[in-house]
């Protein structure tokens with residue numbers, strides 16, 4: 125079933141502003157149903173989680189539903205879903221916990237990749253440095269934007285304790301062969317943490333199929349509220365003992381969730397998963413999600429081709445997104461024009477396509493673009509052909525002014 129783009133767009137009140145949003149990789153627009161779920165959870169009778177009053181049970185239900193929704197989205201059981209403030213905060217905590225629980229020390233090694241967002245690099249680097257473990261870098265090929273499996277196997281050893289790799293680059297869109305990387309890491313006896321923040325809005329994710337022991341994502345990138353989510357292979361959370369308060373629950377996944385959960389945001393995350401599932405068909409939510417992502421990939425793939433073709437035709441434009449397998453995220457620079465100038469010009473046309481390194485700090489430097497970076501165009505299910513044509517016209521205008 126193809127995506128009904130007009131119907132999808134009607135779900136997002138912010139699109140009535142007339143703005144063309146290409147800034148989804150930074151945070152997507154929000155459907156009415158998600159905002160409604162957040163608001164009604166806040167204003168309906170709700171208390172702290174419990175079993176006695178209806179309002180206590182309501183809070184509990186919200187948590188149970190959110191674990192089930194994110195479990196369906198990521199291919200894990202509800203009990204393997206952890207919520208936190210952001211992917212960054214969850215990964216900082218996880219890295220410290222793993223370093224301690226696995227007793228990392230001098231001689232142990234951690235592998236990070238220069239394709240990744242800093243949130244899947246620095247937490248591991250800091251945790252390794254704190255205990256004297258060694259950080260080994262799997263290097264992106266700047267010419268192609270690829271992170272070949274060989275770049276990871278080259279730095280694996282019998283001392284590798286963890287491999288951190290992205291499901292998709294938030295800068296270039298590159299989708300490395302995560303399964304190939306995970307298989308190699310597992311052969312070395314290492315755990316694998318996959319940053320699925322940029323992949324989750326664009327592709328059906330199955331933790332097991334990816335070979336991820338741990339995988340994280342952020343609902344605000346897929347039409348939900350600002351939250352972070354960490355999921356784990358069955359049984360792994362039970363093996364780990366993060367820092368926690370004495371009276372708080374010692375059960376997994378609760379012991380990973382510091383303080384009171386943001387119930388309203390969890391309800392919003394459930395609604396976001398349901399909105400996506402609503403774009404597909406099937407008897408179960410998991411089936412509808414699979415069908416929905418097939419339609420989303422088809423729509424975004426066709427628009428990506430149109431956008432790429434248009435950008436390639438603009439003189440002086442360098443398109444850095446070149447990998448064989450990519451999300452619909454395009455990163456470019458224009459000779460002689462500062463990326464921020466492109467951003468500002470487009471903003472004047474109500475076209476949002478920001479300029480930055482987007483925290484893919486190492487990657488931006490490996491590409492020779494340093495802290496300035498370039499312009500990022502992110503397509504979404506709500507992106508229309510007209511949006512793309514406005515963007516292309518705007519970029520062509522800035523290029524012509526050089």
Ligand SMILES: Cc1ncc(COP(=O)(O)O)c(C=O)c1O
Pocket residue numbers: 149150209210211212213241243244290292293294319320321322341342351352
């Ligand atoms: C690929 C990727 N990883 C991690 C993050 C960090 O996510 P959060 O804002 O939830 O900490 C981002 C945010 O832009 C991202 O794009």
